[in-house]
Amino acid sequence: MTEPNKPDDEHLIADGVDEEPIEHNRRLFEGRSLSFITISAAIYAAFHMLALNGVSLSGMTGGLVNLEFLPDFPLETWNFRIVHVSGALALGFLWYSANKFADEPTGQTPLLGYLSYVLLVPAFVAVGTAISFAFEIKNGAMWNGIDATIKFNETWVFGAPLMAATVGGIVLSWFNKTPRNRYSPPDFVLTVCGLAVAIYLITIYGTLMRNSTGTPFAPIGISIAAISGTLLIMELTRRVAGLALVIIATIFLVYVFVGEFLPGFLQSPAITWQRFFSQVYTDAGILGPTTAVSSTYIILFIIFAAFLQASKVGDYFVNFAFSVAGRARGGPAKVAIFASGLMGMINGTSAGNVVATGSLTIPLMKKVGYHKKTAGAIEAAASTGGQIMPPIMGAGAFIMAEITGIPYTDIAIAAVIPAILYFVSIYFMVDFEAAKLGMRGMREEELPRFHTMVKQVYLFLPIIILIVALFLGYSVIRAGTLATVAAVVVSWLTPNRVGIKSVAKAFELAGGMSIQIIAVCACAGIIVGVIALTGVGARFSNLLLGLAEASQLLALIFAMLIAILLGMGMPTTAAYAVAASVVAPGLIELGIEPLTAHFFVFYFAVVSAITPPVALASYAAAGISGANPMETSVASFKIGIAAFIVPFMFFYNAAILMDGTYLQIGQAFITAVAGVFLLSAGVQGWFLGRSAVWFLRIALVISALFMIAGGLVTDLIGIGLAIAILLIQRVINPKPGSTFRTGGAD
Incomplete structure (x- = not known):
């Protein structure tokens, strides 16, 4: 036992949970270089906070649509999104190298540096030309895609230098060996190219040319700028999120131009490169729903998360979880579930959640007896569940609201029961595993004191204020801003007070944190x-309709597989956005309610993070546990198996999504929890304190499926089958690997 006069914080376990992990290709600046990038990131994040709350930068008021950035260039919706993307490109290229940094510094070939400075010339030519276009338009020039002089200038004076600098800068960056604490010359070239794209598009979209995209009247410069912007976005995505999303995007881009030669439903009409790229950098593509959400809700909640991190609330969440669940058998595994659910509310990715909490929970799980593979799998499954935890849901709820038009509060309410089912199922899986292995919990003296943790329960206030504000009818932006202010105020009651310097640091942290999600x-x-x-989305819908004529369940399974396939290796936000475009319309065509269809897609996009063979969350956990990544992903798939059943549950029973009377919702919730319990018992082979023989395990799974179906008759069948299994287990008492025997103790 601990000595009574020891300080209350003696046994706090979590320390540094809020620290951002340093990626292998992230630069670590010093001195003036650090000051420059820090100030730039802080300005970028603060600009969004001011703009989203209607603070005018040019003496005007009225919110985002009326905000003006420069005279004659209103920063309305499209332009705001262009600035949003270009700012992330600039920060991203300066902060993230094209390659991982070696342990030993290597020298840079001087020729690469010289070539990079040479490429700055065409990059700045493109910037200057774009600015000159702005003055020409301001002076009354009629801009269109037909005038020969304009076409020549856009192609050769603006487009050719821009493409030369973009392609050259990307290629040179791949071979660059600049030290980790210095900026890379090729990345300066790419930053300037991003600036040129932004200036040109803001200039052109400020005229009537916005309405000409996709027509012969569209200036050729739009298409060239869009190609450059697309290449820049894909290169930054490769640096911050890996190759998976880039490969998928490349496949889709290739499809645009080869689709006319493909058979069946994959065949698409012929599209010229000018027409396609004149439209892709509009709200039909890059500036569409995903960027709309990243430029508003996502970056706002990243700022909120950054202010929470500044007050060290992540450490508190994990310590609180240890004080509550650490004593239970297999305690650290249950802490992982609890802590990951809390951290998931402020963390944007499954893999990021794994890194934040797994560095503490995985070693402790191994210490109490879990195999390293299982320890990593539990953390991966729990962290993935953080993406479906209201109110923030890893930003997925915001994209769903943007795409469907369904109010965000309705989506958050509908997510409550499915999220509970997910975490309850993982709890059962973890508990049964601990019971089978005879594990213990952590000792009292190893854990933070609960009475100490309760004294700081006010640290939950920012999240409570966020939820209350949303349900009082405040906009998401206003609610997020209030919650951010609350995080600052609450921090004044802790040793980690957020002052002027901390506010600046939080904005800088938010700017850095936002780069990955914006690029994605x-x-x-x-x-x-x-x-x-x-x-292709409409043709996919027709394919689903054809499958549904044979079997609606078959169509749902096919939709599930496509959603998981599209999400493999991708962050949750991108996985859902892509799957929602391909799969959800087809499900709606089947007659499924839009909310149910999008939740169906969203859940499978989320669990793709733990689905073999490409499972980002599982791979991140394997890196901490030291286990084989593929074995960890298979184990996490098993632990999160209920997540693959839950979407079918709310398809067959809408009460799971809070659609029904209180009685219907209550019955659906209770029977679903019972079904998840039986499913976990069947998968783990442990039922009510005893091991279950193989045929009883199969019967438990069947019983679970009856309970999950949601009807009164099926519930009664499931209950009856579960009672029969219990009687067989208690009376006949079959042992695994042996013949039946009657009576006796285990």
């Missing part, structure tokens, strides 16, 4: 644009 959303927008402009 923009890249997903490319795919969404291909789907919209080629019509």
Whole structure:
């Protein structure tokens, strides 16, 4: 036992949970370089906070649509999104190298540096030309895609230098060996190219040319700028999120131009490169729903998360979880479930959640007896569940609201029972595993004191204020802003007070944290644009309708597989955005309610993070546990198996999504929990304190499926079958690997 006079914080376990992990290709600046990137990131994040709350930068008021950035260039919706993307490109290229940094520094070939400085010339030529276009238009020039002089200038004076600098800068960056604490010359070239794209598009979209995209009247410069912007987005996505999304985006882009030669439902009409790229950098693609959400809700909640991190609330969440669940058998595994659910509310990715909490929970799980593979799998499954935890849901709820038009509060309410079912199922799986292995919990003296943790329960206030504000009818932006302010105020009651310096640091942290999600959303927008402009989504819907004529269940299973396939290796936000464009319309065509269809797609996009063979959350957990990544992903798939059943549950029983009377919702919830319990017992082979023989395990799974179906008759059949299994287990008492025997103790 601990000595009574020891300080209350003696046994706090979590320390540094809020620290951002340093990626292998992230630069670590010093001195003036650090000051420059820090100030830039802080300005970028603060600009969004001011703009979203209607603070005018040019003396005007009235919110985002009326905000003006420069005279004659109103920063309305499209332009705001262009600035949003270009700012992330600039920060991203300066902060993230094209390659991982070696342990030992290597010298840079001087020729690469010289070539990079040479490429700055055409990059700045493109910037200057774009600015000159703005003055020409301001002075009354009629801009269109037919005038020969304009076409020549856009192609050769603007487009050719821009493409040369973009392609050259990307290629040179791949071979660059600049030290980790210095900026890379090729990345400066790419930053300037991003600036050129933004200036040109804001200039042109400020005229009537916005309405000409996709027509012969569209200036050729739009298409060239869009190609450059697409390449820049895909390169930054590769740096911050890996190759998976880039490969998928490339496949879709290739499809645009080869679709006319493909058979069956894959065949698409012929599309010229000028027509396609003149439309892809509009709200039909890159500036569409994904960027709309990343430029508003997502970045706002990233700022909120950054302020929570500044007050060290992540450490508190994990310590609180240890104080509540650490004593239970297999305690650290149950802590992982609890902590990951809490952290998931402020963390945007499954893999990021794994890194934040897994560095603590995985070693402790191994210490109490879990195999390293299982320890990593539990953390991966729990962290993935954080993406379906209201109210924030890893930003997926915001994209769903944007795409469907369903109020965000309705989506958050509908997510409550499915989220509970997910975490309850993981709890059962973890508990049965601990029971089978005879594990213990952590000792009292190893854990934070609960009475100490309760004294700081006010740290939950920002999240409570967020939820209350939303349900009082405040807009998401206003509610998020109030919650951010609350995070600052609450921090004054802790040793980690957020002052002026901390506010600046929080904005800087938010700017850095936003880079990955903005790049991913923009890249997903490319795919969404291909789907919209080629019509492949509608043809996929027809395919689902054809399958449904044979079997609606078969159509749902096919939709599930496509959603998982599209989500493999992709962050949750991008996975859902892409799957929602391809799969959800087909499900709605089947007669499924839009909310149910999108939740169906969303859940499978989320669980793709733990689905072999490409499972980002599982791979991140394997890196911490030291286990084989593929074995960890298989184990996490098993632990999260209920998540693959839940979407079918709310398809067959809408009460799971809070659609029905209180009695219907209550019955659906209770029977679903019972079904999840039976399913977990069948999968783990442990039922009410005893091991279950193989045929009883099969019977438990069948019983679970009856309970999950949601009807009164099926519930009664499931209950009856469960009672029969219990009687067989208690009376006949079959042992695994042996013949039946009657009576006696285990």
